[in-house]
Amino acid sequence: xxxxxxxxxxxxxLAAGLVVAGNAANGQIIYTDIDPDIILSDTSYLLDMNKDSxxxxxxxxxKYFYYSTxxxxxxxxxxxxxxxxxxxxxxxxxSGSTYLMFYPRPLNKNDLxxxxxxxxxxSSYGLLYQKAVLGSxxxxxxxxxxxxxxxxxxxxxxxxxxxYGWARLSVSKNADTVVIKDFAYERHPGKKIxxxxxxxxxxxxxxxxxxxxxxxxxxLIFLRNNISHANGNLYNLMGESVREFCLExxxxxxxxxxxxxxIYLVRIQIGDAEISRKIVW
Numbered sequence: 001x002x003x004x005x006x007x008x009x010x011x012x013x014l015a016a017g018l019v020v021a022g023n024a025a026n027g028q029i030i031y032t033d034i035d036p037d038i039i040l041s042d043t044s045y046l047l048d049m050n051k052d053s054x055x056x057x058x059x060x061x062x063k064y065f066y067y068s069t070x071x072x073x074x075x076x077x078x079x080x081x082x083x084x085x086x087x088x089x090x091x092x093x094x095s096g097s098t099y100l101m102f103y104p105r106p107l108n109k110n111d112l113x114x115x116x117x118x119x120x121x122x123s124s125y126g127l128l129y130q131k132a133v134l135g136s137x138x139x140x141x142x143x144x145x146x147x148x149x150x151x152x153x154x155x156x157x158x159x160x161x162x163x164y165g166w167a168r169l170s171v172s173k174n175a176d177t178v179v180i181k182d183f184a185y186e187r188h189p190g191k192k193i194x195x196x197x198x199x200x201x202x203x204x205x206x207x208x209x210x211x212x213x214x215x216x217x218x219x220l221i222f223l224r225n226n227i228s229h230a231n232g233n234l235y236n237l238m239g240e241s242v243r244e245f246c247l248e249x250x251x252x253x254x255x256x257x258x259x260x261x262x263i264y265l266v267r268i269q270i271g272d273a274e275i276s277r278k279i280v281w
Contacts, residue, residue: 028191031184031198038180040075049156049165049185056083056156059169061178072132073175075144076125077104077152084120086113086153087143102126103143106150107195110227113153113164114192120155131175146173149181151195161189166196194270212266212277217257219266219279223249227270235265256281 030050038045042063046055058078065071077085087104102123107113129142144150149170155162165185171178186193210230211222223230227249234243234254245254247268256264261281268275 028186028188029184029193029197030187031182033182034180040178040180041176045180046080047167047180047183049154049163049183050158050187052158055080057085057154057167059167059178059180061176063176069135070133072130074130075128075142075171075175075178077123077128078125079122081157082122083154083156084122085126086118086120086155087126089119089121101141104128104152106144106148107153107166109151109194109196111151111153111195112192113155113166113195115155115162115164115190117153128169128178129171129175131173142175144169144171146171146175153195154183154185156185158189163187163189164191164193166193168196209270210268210275212268212279214256214279214281217255219254219256221247221252221254221266221268223247223252230268230270232266232268235267237263 032051040059040061042061044058044060047057047059048054049056056079058080060074060076060078062074062076063071064074079085085102085104086107087102089100089102091098091100102119102121102125104126105118111117127142129144129146130140131146132139149168151166151168154165154167156165157163163185165183167183168181169178170181182198184193184198209224209227211220211224213220219234221232229249230247232245232247232254233241234245234256236242242259242264243254243256245252259281264279264281266277266279
């Protein structure tokens with residue numbers, strides 16, 4: 001066997017191992033597309049994340065109409081069976097009384113969802129958005145602000161283990177409708193997930209998210225589509241990591257001028273998904 005053949009065999013083995021790892025990681029996400037979308041108007045929807053016939057969350061839209069100068073629309077989330085939503089708990093004072101209100105946080109696509117991202121709350125009523133008219137007063141509460149499509153961070157238990165997930169919702173500007181579009185969760189206990197991440201979000205459509213190529217003595221890596229950060233490694237033909245690097249949104253330059261000429265493999269990890277590309281130096 002020639003030296004070139006040995007290198008090619010080593011590279012093939014390394015590349016195959018990384019591709020398998022990438023596909024396995026993406027396969028951990030269980031995604032459900034709700035088609036057609038659920039549109040709530042003075043009603044509710046039970047969200048069963050893992051389809052075991054036990055509801056995990058309740059999404060609601062409520063209307064209160066008393067007379068022409070007073071009405072109130074509310075969109076909210078109720079956690080069930082000890083499950084929790086991601087958000088913020090605020091102290092509210094009214095009529096001499098003080099109490100806590102839970103406001104679920106509206107996440108952007110590719111925001112990280114794990115145990116360290118904020119307050120996880122088991123709430124009988126988490127307020128997404130409220131719009132009320134009381135005579136000449138207009139009252140709005142909540143973080144979703146109406147009209148925007150955002151992601152709700154969720155975690156629920158299978159047995160005794162937490163699983164992290166998301167649901168994509170849209171609340172109208174008057175809070176008179178709540179639309180539920182899709183949801184997903186990470187099937188492995190305790191593992192993080194990105195808001196909006198699905199089976200195919202990275203593995204099958206990698207070019208939409210990451211560009212990797214060599215320019216002179218550098219490897220240029222571009223993160224797109226609102227991916228804010230990622231980790232990466234550069235491997236030689238022996239499968240050894242010769243560079244470790246952290247990436248930010250946009251262009252990232254990785255200097256390789258001190259490395260021997262040859263074939264290398266770039267591996268980028270985004271959440272629990274992996275993308276790999278070959279470069280020749």
